[in-house]
Amino acid sequence: MPKDIITPRDKDYSQWYLDVIKAADLADYAEVVRGCIVFKPNGYAIWEHIQKALDERIKETGHVNAYFPLLIPKSFITKEAEHVEGFAPELFEISSIGGDVLADPYVIRPTSETIIGHFYAQWINSWRDLPLLINQWANVMRHEKRTRPFLRTAEFLWQEGHTVHATEEDAERETLMILNDVYTDFVENEMALPVLRGRKTEKEKFAGALRTYTIEAMMQDGRSLQAGTSHNLGQNFAKAFDITYLDKDNTLKHAWTTSWGVTTRLIGALIMAHSDDEGLIIPPRLAPIQVVLVPIFKNDSERAIALEAAAKLTAQWKGKIRFKVDDRDYVSPGFKYNEWETRGVPIRVELGPRDIEKNTVAVARRDMPGKAGKVFVSQESLTEYLVELLETIQKALFDRAFQFRADHTFDVSNLEELKVAVDQGFARAYWAGTTEDEDRIQTEFKATVRAIPFDQPTQSGRCIVTGVETTQQVILARAY
RNA sequence: CGGGGCAUAGCGAAGCUUGGUAUCGCGCUACUUUUGGGAAGUAGAGAUCGAGAGUUCGAAUCUCUCUGCCCCGACCA
Structure with a gap:
């Protein structure tokens, strides 16, 4: 909610x-x-x-x-x-x-x-x-x-x-x-x-x-x-x-x-x-704050203990991780979780009384919202774990975007297919058209030739507008 | 720049048709109880109703102009 x-x-x-x-x-x-x-x-x-x-x-x-x-x-x-x-x-x-x-x-x-x-x-x-x-x-x-x-x-x-x-x-x-x-x-x-x-x-x-x-x-x-x-x-x-x-x-x-x-x-x-429906997601290497630590406490004495434990942990992060300890005592932990999620911080570390007792922390990944991305890990070698996880998230975001693009790129050989393709993503087509042809495509399909990719096919095909045999392919799409 | 919509407290809205100086929720402040996935009670603060002009005894409400935002087109990093 x-x-x-x-x-x-x-x-x-x-x-x-x-x-x-x-x-x-x-x-x-x-x-x-x-x-x-x-x-x-x-x-x-x-x-x-x-x-x-x-x-x-x-x-x-x-x-x-x-x-x-x-x-x-x-x-x-x-x-x-x-x-x-x-x-x-x-x-x-x-x-x-x-x-x-x-x-x-x-x-x-x-x-x-x-x-x-x-x-x-x-x-x-x-x-x-x-x-x-x-x-x-x-x-x-x-x-x-x-x-x-x-x-x-x-x-x-x-x-x-x-x-x-x-x-x-x-x-x-x-x-x-x-x-x-x-x-x-x-x-x-x-x-x-x-x-x-x-x-x-x-x-x-x-x-x-x-x-x-x-x-x-x-x-x-x-x-x-x-x-x-x-x-x-x-x-x-x-x-x-x-x-x-x-x-x-x-x-x-x-x-x-x-x-x-x-x-x-x-x-x-x-x-x-x-980003997703929960809000912003920032890739770890660009994130101004890479890890936010949320200490959990019920009263002043617990707060002091949690903050001391947090200080001890984060002392090892300096120079390796850009982090913030959210020590506010006037909002609940749940509120903080949600707030940092909407701000796109890649990793959240939760540190509460039970963690301090068991020498663990809870680690939540922003790219996997909810329980799916939350695990309990030992405080031993936590720094290395987090540094590695940041790289894992970085790669996961790239892979996800790469897969999305692959799933939304379509080879098209006629204008009907082009129309369908640019509704969903990139259309790859043989092209020997002129600027006038591009204007027409833009008027009719709201799509433009985004690029003549460096990667070109070895075989020729028929131009999507002129029907002429060509070896040149282009990517058409709607653009921002 | 063309077409459409919107503008009232920090945010979201009600009130406008049928003019009489503004209401609600969230947020904010204080205190108390809370705190491992968006806490609750009590008491408060906060608005010259986007701006300007006009009509009127009186305008958030009616008229005109301007500005900004959102959506759809044309143009563009």
């Missing part, structure tokens, strides 16, 4: 998502600022752990952090034709300061290719200056018609990498390296979320890019969520901003640039992929 009522997933998935966020106290609507949310401490803590794990990987692969201005001269945006066309409807513009109208207005960055390009043009002179590998952690703003907490808000937080290379091959290698070694590694290993890797079609690629690569994750309603993108920008921005270098052969050449990013949307992905 939950007190924070969470709508069951099969009744209303959208409402369930909002209920989970509310029950776990992750965010508030910024009701006075259209389309924005407040990242509350519980939600922001998840972002901090995402940042930490990603930042490590970004630095390990040779990048350094920097920070560029929030405001961009509006004229910059218009320098790259496709870019301006893609972002124009979403721009927040600052047209006056202190009541004085600006001759050249600013826009709030929707992404930073243009202003970074402006500076890169000044910083890069020689082939010796390349590659230039910079990342920025920042907020950006894009006007959105329809917003949802974490998934789509007017302001969001992200990292955006911007690199410059001497050749197309180098830029392409960087673009794919980020997708594989940074993003896929992070999302699969830290977030326990299997991703589909592939290239975007012309219709879906980033405004101004040569090629866009994506990782797509399946949510529990079968819809696809773009969890990260990496763009080979070709020489489009180099030409627009005159990013040139003098090569070894003493000729001036335009450089090749890339950009890549993941956002606070990942928090939404985490919620929608793993």
Whole structure:
């Protein structure tokens, strides 16, 4: 009998998502600022752990952090034709300061290719200056018609990498390296979320890019969520901003640039992929609190004993486990169990008088609610047991998501089958269609080509829209 | 941005049709008894009824405008 009522997933998935966020106290609507949310401490803590794990990987692969201005001269945006066309409807513009109208207005960055390009043009002179590998952690703003907490808000937080290379091959290698070694590694290993890797079609690629690569994750309603993108920008921005270098052969050449990013949307992905009708489930490696210890006591003397036992146990956890001892004496243990469950803490340890007597504790797994996930274990070697269990849960969440995706991915060979498939998950189909064909599919089935997967078949088949023989397969799905 | 719905205490709702300054549950505060799966009693605190304007002797209630949220579409990380 939950007190924070969470709508069951099969009744209303959208409402369930909002209920989970509310029950776990992750965010508030910024009701006075259209389309924005407040990242509350519980939600922001998840972002901090995402940042930490990603930042490590970004630095390990040779990048350094920097920070560029929030405001961009509006004229910059218009320098790259496709870019301006893609972002124009979403721009927040600052047209006056202190009541004085600006001759050249600013826009709030929707992404930073243009202003970074402006500076890169000044910083890069020689082939010796390349590659230039910079990342920025920042907020950006894009006007959105329809917003949802974490998934789509007017302001969001992200990292955006911007690199410059001497050749197309180098830029392409960087673009794919980020997708594989940074993003896929992070999302699969830290977030326990299997991703589909592939290239975007012309219709879906980033405004101004040569090629866009994506990782797509399946949510529990079968819809696809773009969890990260990496763009080979070709020489489009180099030409627009005159990013040139003098090569070894003493000729001036335009450089090749890339950009890549993941956002606070990942928090939404985490919620929608793993959580259940009881509330949030956070994968152990990302969980701000991995283990919560609930001491059980009936009076002050028992409380003192329980807290002392808890302190002794948790002393061994320091540096190995992120934990919290819930020593509140004004709510019942049962209340605490439920509260920590709705907040997604992976493991709960219960420590009561009977445990202290028998030298045991009760351990409950969040990914297996109720009695199924509750066992009594000895206090001896408890630390090792918990460390191991955290990894077990991490893997169990990945396996569950992987199995779910496998069960909801369908090979389709005609439009009838496509229609059925995208109602439930991913549709894998041979494809030789055009952007117009994609538009038609989207209008008719509300589904889009999410990716042209890296894994391609060895045999050919008939294109689902044109009937032409092709060896290219794509994944179609409804998307967030 | 188009279509539909909603906005009353921290949360969820009643009251609105037929105008007379607000009610209930949960939560909150204090005390007491409780505490191994969301405890109970008693006594309290808490609301210029989303904002602004209008009609009226009088507006939560009627009218208009705005803002925000939810759902369905089109657009997007």
